[in-house]
Amino acid sequence: MKQTPWLGFSIDRAASTPVFEQICAAIRLRAASGDMAPGSKLPPTRVFATELGVSRSTIVTAYEQLVAEGYLSSQQGSGYRLCASGEVEMAQRQAPAADPKSGAAARRGGAQGPGSASPPQMVEAHIFRAGTPDMRLFPYRQWAKTVARICRSDPQAMFVGSRGFGSLALRQSICDHVAEWRGISARPEQVIVTAGATDALEICLHALAQSGDSVALEDPGYRPLQYFITAQGLTPEYLRVDDSGAVLPSGPVAPRLAILTPSHQFPLGGAMSPARRMEFIRWAIKTEAWIIEDDYDSEFRYAGRPIPAMAGFDHLHRTLYIGSFSKIFSNALRLGYLILPEPLVASFANSIKRFGPKASSMPQQPLADFIDSGEFYRHLRRVRRIYAERRRFLLDQLSQDFGAYGYCVDHQAGMQVVFHLTCALQDREVCIRAAELGLSIEALSGFVQTPRPGDGGYNGLVLGFCGYSEAELQQGLGLLQQILQLVSR
Ligand SMILES: Cc1ncc(COP(=O)(O)O)c(C=O)c1O
Incomplete structure (x- = not known):
C-alpha cells in the first residue's frame, strides 16, 4: 500500500x-x-x-x-x-457511496446477495441507459463563455437561419469537421443543420420517398425509423445483419432508399466490411436508389484508426450522410446535420420550405465557434478517454463475473455494449426485473422486427456505459448479477 x-x-x-x-x-x-x-x-x-x-x-x-x-x-x-x-x-449527481453492501460486495454475493434475506435495493440513476453522454463532463464554463461572447459582440448571429439550412458558420465548421474526421469533402451549400439525427432521417424520408415506396432498413435496427416509415405509408424491407454488416435488399420491390449504420451497426456494434460497402454503392448506382448513412456515434472509436464514412468512399454520389451532436454534447442540444449530394440540394430546399426547419437557431453560432476554437475537440478527446476507461471496466467485469450467463463482442466503439445471453434466460424478462430496480437496460430482441430461424442469438442486454462512473457501473452490475441469479432459479 x-x-x-x-x-x-x-x-x-x-x-x-x-x-x-x-x-x-x-x-x-x-x-x-x-x-x-x-x-x-x-x-x-x-x-x-x-x-x-x-x-x-x-x-x-x-x-x-x-x-x-x-x-x-x-x-x-x-x-x-x-x-x-x-x-x-x-x-x-452524487456518485453512489462506496457502500460495502452495494457494488462489488453485492456482486460477490455479499450481504445483499441472493441468499440473503434483504431484497436488492433500487437505484435512482437509471444505470446502463444506452446512448446517453455523461452531462457531468459537459464543459459548462467554456460553453457559457462562448455564448456570452456572442451575446455581447454579435447577437444577430444567433438568429440567422440561412433559408432553413441553418447557420452558414456552423455549416462551414461541419464541413471542416467531416473532412478531417470522416474523409468527406463537401461544401456548406450541401449541409443542412437539423434537430439531431432523427430529424435528418425524417427530412430524408419526406424529400426522397413517396407513399407506397419501399425503404430498406437494418434488422435489428433503430426503432423510431420503423415508426416514421409506417406513419408515412412506406413499406419497410428489413435487412438481416451478418458478420459483414446489413445484407443487400432482395425483396420483390426495389427499395427507393436504404438506411444504414455502416461505421457502427445499431445496436449490435460491428462495422460494415469494405466489400459490403462497395456492393451497396454498386446496388444504389444500378437501381438509382439512395443510401442514407446514419453515422450517429462515429466519434466514439476507442482503438485503431477511425473507419472512414461510406459517404466519403462514395464521394457523396449516391450516399447522404447524417451526423449528430447529441452523443458528443447532449441529447438536449438537439443539433445534428445532413450532408447531401449536390443534385439533391434544390429538392431538399423545397422540402424544408414545405415542412419548416426544426433545428434551434440560437446555439448554432456558439457551436460553430466552439468547434473552430478547438474547445469542441478538447471536450471530445476528454470524454473519449473517460468513456474508453468505463467501457474497459464494464467489459472486464462482464467477462470476469458474468461468463456463466453470456459474452460480449468487443467492437472498440460506441456508447453501449451488447451482452449476448447464452443461458436459458429471456432478455425481456431480465430487463423488466432490471427496470423494477431502476436499471435502464434494453432487450436486444426488442430491436428485432422479423425474427428468423437461426437468429436465436438476438437475446441479449444492451448496456450503455458512457453516462456512469465506474462506481455506478459497479453498483449496476451488482444488481444485475442478483437479477440474473433470481431469474435463473
Ligand atoms: C442509430 C441511431 N440513429 C439516430 C439516433 C438519434 O440521434 P439524435 O439524438 O441525434 O436524434 C440514435 C439515437 O440513439 C441512434 O441510435
Whole structure:
C-alpha cells in the first residue's frame, strides 16, 4: 500500500471503490474541510501517478471528474487548481457511496446477495441507459463563455437561419469537421443543420420517398425509423445483419432508399466490411436508389484508426450522410446535420420550405465557434478517454463475473455494449426485473422486427456505459448479477 505525502492518504487496492474514485474522494474531502485553500495547485499528474503507483490516466480521470464536478479548474499548460467554493456551478449527481453492501460486495454475493434475506435495493440513476453522454463532463464554463461572447459582440448571429439550412458558420465548421474526421469533402451549400439525427432521417424520408415506396432498413435496427416509415405509408424491407454488416435488399420491390449504420451497426456494434460497402454503392448506382448513412456515434472509436464514412468512399454520389451532436454534447442540444449530394440540394430546399426547419437557431453560432476554437475537440478527446476507461471496466467485469450467463463482442466503439445471453434466460424478462430496480437496460430482441430461424442469438442486454462512473457501473452490475441469479432459479 503506497502513501502519498501530499494528500496523506493511501490507495486501498482491496476496496470495492475504484482507485480514481478514492483519489476524487480524498481531494473532495480536503476541499470541503478547508485543508486545501482555494486556488492551490494540485500535484502534476505524472508526479502524482508515480507517487501513488497508479497510471497517469487514472490521475487524469480523477482530476477531470473533479473539474466536471466544479471542484477543480484546469488550464492548458498550468495544471489543475482547486476552485473557490462559489465557483462550483453545476448541479451534481452524487456518485453512489462506496457502500460495502452495494457494488462489488453485492456482486460477490455479499450481504445483499441472493441468499440473503434483504431484497436488492433500487437505484435512482437509471444505470446502463444506452446512448446517453455523461452531462457531468459537459464543459459548462467554456460553453457559457462562448455564448456570452456572442451575446455581447454579435447577437444577430444567433438568429440567422440561412433559408432553413441553418447557420452558414456552423455549416462551414461541419464541413471542416467531416473532412478531417470522416474523409468527406463537401461544401456548406450541401449541409443542412437539423434537430439531431432523427430529424435528418425524417427530412430524408419526406424529400426522397413517396407513399407506397419501399425503404430498406437494418434488422435489428433503430426503432423510431420503423415508426416514421409506417406513419408515412412506406413499406419497410428489413435487412438481416451478418458478420459483414446489413445484407443487400432482395425483396420483390426495389427499395427507393436504404438506411444504414455502416461505421457502427445499431445496436449490435460491428462495422460494415469494405466489400459490403462497395456492393451497396454498386446496388444504389444500378437501381438509382439512395443510401442514407446514419453515422450517429462515429466519434466514439476507442482503438485503431477511425473507419472512414461510406459517404466519403462514395464521394457523396449516391450516399447522404447524417451526423449528430447529441452523443458528443447532449441529447438536449438537439443539433445534428445532413450532408447531401449536390443534385439533391434544390429538392431538399423545397422540402424544408414545405415542412419548416426544426433545428434551434440560437446555439448554432456558439457551436460553430466552439468547434473552430478547438474547445469542441478538447471536450471530445476528454470524454473519449473517460468513456474508453468505463467501457474497459464494464467489459472486464462482464467477462470476469458474468461468463456463466453470456459474452460480449468487443467492437472498440460506441456508447453501449451488447451482452449476448447464452443461458436459458429471456432478455425481456431480465430487463423488466432490471427496470423494477431502476436499471435502464434494453432487450436486444426488442430491436428485432422479423425474427428468423437461426437468429436465436438476438437475446441479449444492451448496456450503455458512457453516462456512469465506474462506481455506478459497479453498483449496476451488482444488481444485475442478483437479477440474473433470481431469474435463473
Ligand atoms: C442509430 C441511431 N440513429 C439516430 C439516433 C438519434 O440521434 P439524435 O439524438 O441525434 O436524434 C440514435 C439515437 O440513439 C441512434 O441510435
